[in-house]
Amino acid sequence: MARANIGYAAMMEQFPPRDLVDWSAAAEAAGFEGVMAADHVQPWVPRQGNAGFVWAFMAAAAEHTQGDIGPGVTCPSFRMHPAIVAQAAATMAAMYPGRFWLGLGSGEALNEHVVAPYWPEVGERISRMFEALEIIQKLFTGKDARHRGEFFHMETMRLWTMPETPPPIYVATAGPLTAERTGRLCDGIITVGAADEKIDTVFSRFEKGAREAGKDPSTMPRILQLHLSWAPTQPEAEQNAMREWPNGGMRFSKQDIRSPQTFAQMADLVRLEDFQGRMLISDDLEAHRREIQRYLDMGFTKIYLHNVGRNQREWIEAFGREVLPKLTA
Numbered sequence: 001m002a003r004a005n006i007g008y009a010a011m012m013e014q015f016p017p018r019d020l021v022d023w024s025a026a027a028e029a030a031g032f033e034g035v036m037a038a039d040h041v042q043p044w045v046p047r048q049g050n051a052g053f054v055w056a057f058m059a060a061a062a063e064h065t066q067g068d069i070g071p072g073v074t075c076p077s078f079r080m081h082p083a084i085v086a087q088a089a090a091t092m093a094a095m096y097p098g099r100f101w102l103g104l105g106s107g108e109a110l111n112e113h114v115v116a117p118y119w120p121e122v123g124e125r126i127s128r129m130f131e132a133l134e135i136i137q138k139l140f141t142g143k144d145a146r147h148r149g150e151f152f153h154m155e156t157m158r159l160w161t162m163p164e165t166p167p168p169i170y171v172a173t174a175g176p177l178t179a180e181r182t183g184r185l186c187d188g189i190i191t192v193g194a195a196d197e198k199i200d201t202v203f204s205r206f207e208k209g210a211r212e213a214g215k216d217p218s219t220m221p222r223i224l225q226l227h228l229s230w231a232p233t234q235p236e237a238e239q240n241a242m243r244e245w246p247n248g249g250m251r252f253s254k255q256d257i258r259s260p261q262t263f264a265q266m267a268d269l270v271r272l273e274d275f276q277g278r279m280l281i282s283d284d285l286e287a288h289r290r291e292i293q294r295y296l297d298m299g300f301t302k303i304y305l306h307n308v309g310r311n312q313r314e315w316i317e318a319f320g321r322e323v324l325p326k327l328t329a
Contacts, residue, residue: 004296004327007034008316009072009225009306010061013043017052017060023312025064035061036072036225036304037101041079041111043255044142044247045264069099072121072190072225072304073172075107076117077125082132083154086139093163102136103190103223104129105172109258109323122255126178127151133169133185136265152256154193170298174198182210188221193278199298228317229281229308230288238272240309241281249274249310279308285322293327301318301329 008027010020017171039054054071062069069092075281077163078084085102092100096281105115106125115117128151135154138145142162147154168187171177176192183206191202203222210217229241229249243246246267251274273282280291307315 002329004324004329005302006031006035006292006327007036007067007302007304008032009227009304010035010057011048011306012052012054012057013040013050014048015050015052015312017057018245019312020052020057021060021064023316026275026313027316027320028065028067030316031324032067032118032305032314032316032320034302034304035065036070036223037061038069039071039074039111041114043260044110044245045267048260050145052234053054055092058092059095062099067099067240068101068171069096070101070167071103071273072223073103073105073170075105075112075129076132076136077107077128077151079114080111080312081154082135082152083139083157084260085132085147086136086327087159089136090140090159090162093167097163098165100167102169103172104133104136104169106178106255108255110254110260112305113258119256119258121160125255126175129171130181131186133279136169137185158237161224164307165304166220170221174202176201179203180205182206183211183215183217184213185209188223190223190225191296193224193226195277196298203263203299221302222300224295224303225306226292226295226303227306227308228288228291229275229277229279230285230318231283231309231311232314234283235307237281237283238309240268241275241279242272243314244310245308246270249278251278260325263291285318288319289326292323296327296329 040051076085089102124269134200170188171182174189181201205218231237250272
């Protein structure tokens with residue numbers, strides 16, 4: 001069987017960008033393929049301590065690696081007008097042909113409310129995202145385009161720097177309705193770890209939308225961002241999860257929370273058992289291999305891994321040596 005396609009998730013909200021560039025290169029050398037870069041303007045909790053500009057990081061990381069790279073994910077609806085997202089994406093694709101992909105999402109208050117005149121409910125956020133997608137796709141034709149819609153206006157413009165082939169566009173969602181529209185309108189889907197039946201439903205609706213648009217869903221990427229906590233000992237792995245990534249144990253929607261300080265207050269309520277079923281915390285490399293293989297067997301074509309601890313290089317080396325070679329597509 002073919003070797004699995006496993007990438008490195010560069011968490012901009014948790015680490016300095018220069019370190020992430022180095023770790024992205026180290027991950028590739030260890031057998032990881034590609035980089036997914038988080039787009040944050042604030043960390044989840046103050047302890048994480050970073051929020052570098054994702055577009056600057058991606059250009060630097062691409063210079064030090066050979067694999068694919070893309071934002072997982074950027075919101076084209078508030079901080080940046082979709083026309084500017086299109087320009088940034090086209091430039092990256094022109095600079096790194098065949099490597100860049102554009103991941104889009106409907107946004108979180110933590111990152112978007114800082115410039116939003118108000119913070120809309122989820123239905124409007126999704127509508128804004130798909131209207132933004134329409135603008136981006138118009139501009140990716142390389143022709144003059146204009147737009148006057150419900151949420152966005154754009155006077156006639158074109159992207160003067162264009163790649164030979166526009167980058168693929170993936171939408172991040174865990175919702176069935178959005179998954180169906182994603183299959184119909186986009187090139188692939190991004191989601192996060194969830195119960196098997198929920199992922200099955202998302203995949204089913206994604207495939208339905210793709211077929212309705214005359215596409216073959218079996219050829220379309222299905223991407224997973226998977227958070228985990230590994231350390232040489234179980235107590236270290238548990239401490240890393242609780243200290244560095246308490247948001248992973250919060251069993252509620254986080255899209256409407258506006259500040260890292262609010263998240264920090266909620267983190268005081270998180271207990272180790274809250275991570276159960278949401279994120280594997282283990283010092284057992286074989287347990288992590290089984291968990292990743294389970295998602296590959298469900299049909300994911302690419303998985304980007306994020307180890308929540310600060311022990312990035314140690315984890316990269318351990319997984320490159322003991323886990324990645326044993327995974328199969």
